[in-house]
Amino acid sequence: MTLRAWMLALALTGAATAVVAQDLKSPSADQYVPRLGDIMSAAQARHQKLWLAGKAQNWELTAFELRQLKASLVEAALLYSGIPISNVTTLEPSLQSTSDAIAAKDGRKFAKAVGDLTEGCNACHRSMGRSFVVIRVPSDAQPFANQQFAPQAKP
Numbered sequence: 001m002t003l004r005a006w007m008l009a010l011a012l013t014g015a016a017t018a019v020v021a022q023d024l025k026s027p028s029a030d031q032y033v034p035r036l037g038d039i040m041s042a043a044q045a046r047h048q049k050l051w052l053a054g055k056a057q058n059w060e061l062t063a064f065e066l067r068q069l070k071a072s073l074v075e076a077a078l079l080y081s082g083i084p085i086s087n088v089t090t091l092e093p094s095l096q097s098t099s100d101a102i103a104a105k106d107g108r109k110f111a112k113a114v115g116d117l118t119e120g121c122n123a124c125h126r127s128m129g130r131s132f133v134v135i136r137v138p139s140d141a142q143p144f145a146n147q148q149f150a151p152q153a154k155p
């Protein structure tokens with residue numbers, strides 16, 4: 001799958017529409033371009049929220065966090081041409097299996113898929129001289145105490 005096709009696939013799910021539009025021209029000096037580390041910090045937060053929401057079986061929130069995470073990764077690839085495209089496209093299968101597990105509300109498949117996805121984060125970090133940035137599936141420690149992850153009771 002080419003990067004363009006991959007981004008199109010993401011755009012079709014509504015994840016990356018804004019970012020794809022941005023790609024039409026290079027950002028000019030007066031446009032705000034987030035630093036790669038900032039995009040990655042957002043990806044880290046979303047990766048953790050994805051996991052916590054999935055663990056709490058709040059599949060609606062889990063699907064939302066996956067879309068947000070994909071948007072961060074697409075943004076990184078589009079804005080930073082030094083990132084090898086193949087490092088991003090190799091994440092596609094694990095993003096898809098995470099999405100499938102969410103649709104099936106299958107906690108076991110979700111855990112496996114997020115594990116594979118997390119390995120994809122680290123594979124890119126290793127290949128880009130950032131092997132010291134090691135992402136893992138979150139432990140029970142919850143730094144995001146300011147957000148409720150369990151599904152809300154239906155009125």
Ligand code: HEC
Binds near residue numbers: 044125
């Ligand atoms: C295509 C390559 C690539 C992928 C995929 C990738 N990263 Fe990164 N990541 C980078 C690079 C390059 C840096 C170093 C950025 C810098 O030096 O400013 C980085 C840095 C980071 C940092 C450190 C940010 C900071 O300022 O402390 C975190 C956290 C991070 N990534 C999380 C993730 C997570 C979570 C995933 C997977 C969901 C992921 N990354 C996937 C390339 C990638």
